[in-house]
Amino acid sequence: MFLLKSGSNRDCDGVTRRDVLRVGSLSAFGLGLPEFLRARAMAGSPGKDVSCILLWLQGGISHIDSFDPKPEAPAEIRGEFGVIDTNVAGIQVCDPLPRLAQHQDKFSILRSLNPRNGSHGVADAYMMTGHPFNQSVTFPAFGAVVAKEKGDRNSMPPYVQLGVSIDQRFGGGVAGFLGDQYNPFVLPGDASSPSFTVRDVTLPGGVNPERFQRRMKVLETVDTWQAQFESSSSALEAADTFYEKAYNLVTAPQAKKAFDIGREDPRIRDRYGRHSLGQGCLLARRLIESGVRFVTVTDGGWDTHQNNFSSLRDRLLPRLDSALSGLLQDLSDRGMLESTLVLTLSDFGRTPKVNPSAGRDHWSTAGIALLAGGGIRTGVAVGRTNALGEQPTEAPYYTEDLAATLYRSLGIPLDTTHITPDGRPIQINYDGRPIRELV
Template sequence: MPRFNRNCDGMLRRDALKVGVLGTGGLSLGQFLKATEANEDNGQPIRSAIFVDLAGGPSHLDTFDPKPNAPREIRGKFASVKTKVAGVEISEHLPKLAKCADKFAIVRGVSHTLAAHRLGSEYINTGNRPLASLEYPGYGAVVTKESEGRNPPTLPPFVSIPSGGQRPGFLGVKYGPLNTNRVPQAGSPFSVRGISMQGGMTLREFENRHKLLKDLDSTFASLEQESQLVEGLDDFNRKAFNMITSAKAREAFDISKETPSFAKPFGDQAFGNSCLLATRLIESGVRFVTLRLGGWDTHQSNFERLAENLLPNLDTGLSALFNGLEQKGLLDSTAVFVSGEFGRTPKINQRGTQPGRDHYPRCMFMLMAGGDVQGGQVVGESDETAAGPKGDGFAPDDVAATFYRNIGIDFTKEYDTDTGRPITIVRDGSVIRQLLG
């Protein structure tokens, strides 16, 4: 149950008023919000979800798909270590994740063909191979659309920390994320600027202004049907109003309200604290959160950058995220998906004094956790040198289909674009059954 700060001005007055009108004065605010949500919740249950974007393309060999028996120029400098799960080994620089390996599943031998960052990232963030003539929506946008009307009105349904690759595409800006634009710092209050009432404005004033705005803002009324921009801006107006007039959003973003014992495992780095913020947002009722840990484009100094910075950060943040979600009882109701845009070449390049690895979409790893995902297993396999999948492998489309299934969304559903073109949520994927218990 989220905690609420009862000192805040705008929200309590407003919600107390609403509660009063409904004659449910006896309910606590949290109960009240839950109750209203429950009333609207009449479709298939839709889980919350977190997507962690490892932007730049992490080396699969040096992380979750080590090849200790491969030749030196392939296996790299790192040793692999045993994890809590018998028979599963990962890089020595991920000790905390090794200890909680039962909470997530590793997908190996995922394979595609787009070796450019932008295209690869679009693929991984949408589950569809990018097209020149159409921009597919990211998972977060689809989940926002599918869960419309079932999310707390006072919170943004979709948050990107600090911003992300999951654009709304042809669904229109309306389904885009709220970007925090900043990342939280350990132990400091955190807020998205503007989400709590500012400038000495009273709630009544704010409401009156909104009424005026609504009446004056009608110039493009004739375009509402045909312009996603117009429709999206209208939707933002409503969402912003609800968020600003409630204290819930402010509360949800403020990680300094977490107990020190809960916050400690997340460490003091930006990524870890973004993970902490994600757990808090999910707990408060945000439907979809994206996080980003970038810097994986290690053409040079691959091993130095991984060992000193990237892997310790990933290890601390992700392990705390999995453990934290479980501790709050949210792991069963939250689907987690971790991926970069591609893997990196098995052969270590020989450029410069500190060699690295280059883009390599043919073989990569992904992680999945939460919901129906059976943790503590490796699904799929790469060949001896991690140069490609052993056997057919998986396409990003398959993992995407599985992710949607785990969230509770029918990925075969069709949307119409604004030109009336029917588009399936995931065009070419099929569910990896082994992943879901």
């Protein structure tokens, strides 16, 4: 198994994050789907058939400057943005979010989230698993649990990650103790780029279908010999089944169609926004439509210690505004919103008081989350923080509760238990409660 570097990013810790594709030996150009697909045959599909799109805003979105504004607070708290009414009476958001304000009836805001964490890396792991960081075990991300419990659908990988803005130092976004076969199928490119391709479903330059099939035959010979030499276990004897699935993904028309974002109506692409987050959300919709069960769309740059307001006004919030509103409208128009949970999460909130660099720093006791679709009650703002946005004062909820709400929406029982490699049983959610205002 090799590792292919798939990109890097930095946050205020100064740590370069390299998301890698774990690839097997399907071909000379490195396709990891056999390892990714192996051991899926036993995965069932219990409960409701609801898919999920997770928008991960890496770095920590300012709750006060987005969905929990404090217009009556002192200037050093309320910041530079005004507020606007949404299409739901009584709910206001910050004024750089005009499109989402007109789609408030399609999503709900959790304003009383207490992340109980203010550290990058730890946040990626905690928020994406619902388990506090534990140095002795790497817990599986939501998408990995879905992949294990529900398996693949329509020959598509069940868990896909778009972009590389996840800090993986503590296992953010990965399968953890479930094993590499449940890791996400990572697409590191920018879907808004004219040159965007998916290396694992598009044959690279110089490799035509005939040459690819020849490589498949050579690989089959090598793998047959290796299997006979190393072991006669049922896992190795069944390997051909998974190689066949991987080969089918490369050649299947539905896979090529799903990943070919250029097939979309240009007006739809414009609605999402011609930027990486917008086109990533559009690609996520196409993947869900084609059979993928869980898609994480990553977006970096939200760690606004300096120039918080110009960064949010000029780039970050307009991208989120068009991407998420476009996704919600598109899913609704296609009748997919009830069967697709859309969850927007970030590391934590940001300090109520603006710092001398016109920025906001990490804040561990208040943040926001957005939820839509999948049977979630919409048009609701759950809970509140105090007048300065420091901590929840009404209906406090925690990361474990978000996890419980997600699993309930997806039809996965909270007492589902997995066994670690050393034999320990671990329940997927043992300390959370579904958010009663939303379920």
